[in-house]
Amino acid sequence: DAGVIQSPRHEVTEMGQEVTLRCKPISGHDYLFWYRQTMMRGLELLIYFNNNVPIDDSGMPEDRFSAKMPNASFSTLKIQPSEPRDSAVYFCASTPARLGLATDTQYFGPGTRLTVL
């Protein structure tokens, strides 16, 4: 398997523009996560999906951020309008489902480095 795929790897945009980040999870993984990483705040969980349904979006910073998972093999994180403080590395991760309650190993993508000017 190719692992978790994210695109683009780098994105530079101007304040006010819409930004869409894309993620393809590992096939067969039922959970998908979006994280944001900055020097100041470290690695933050933004939202996660189970079987394409958003389960917990309490980490989404504000209404400018939205995430969708239209099918099991694709998810997007959209920022509209973007602001300079959104500059960060955004990671997508996926994990397989298991029986019982446990934190499954997450497989992270390479990340998208977003710069908002």
Add this chain to the structure above:
Amino acid sequence: LAKTTQPISMDSYEGQEVNITCSHNNIATNDYITWYQQFPSQGPRFIIQGYKTKVTNEVASLFIPADRKSSTLSLPRVSLSDTAVYYCLVGDIGIKAAGNKLTFGGGTRVLVKP
């Protein structure tokens, strides 16, 4: 919500054992403890996971005391390539209703010197 606390950084030398302790005083019954390693410009990578006592794999050992309020990642005989940030993750994604949330610690930056 299990908040985690780790040392910000630690230095070591090649061949030494590195022990990183993560505090998670509010760990819940269903929470597992997972450690990840992150190199620059890469996503975090799973190292080891445990619930209680001791877990060992080919890369590391994880020690968890009986009260589970802390855990210690042990890296035996580190090399220069072990220089990375190490994250302690405590959580359970099984039930939304319980308000469970995955929590990454701030990470510990380990520098291995020659």
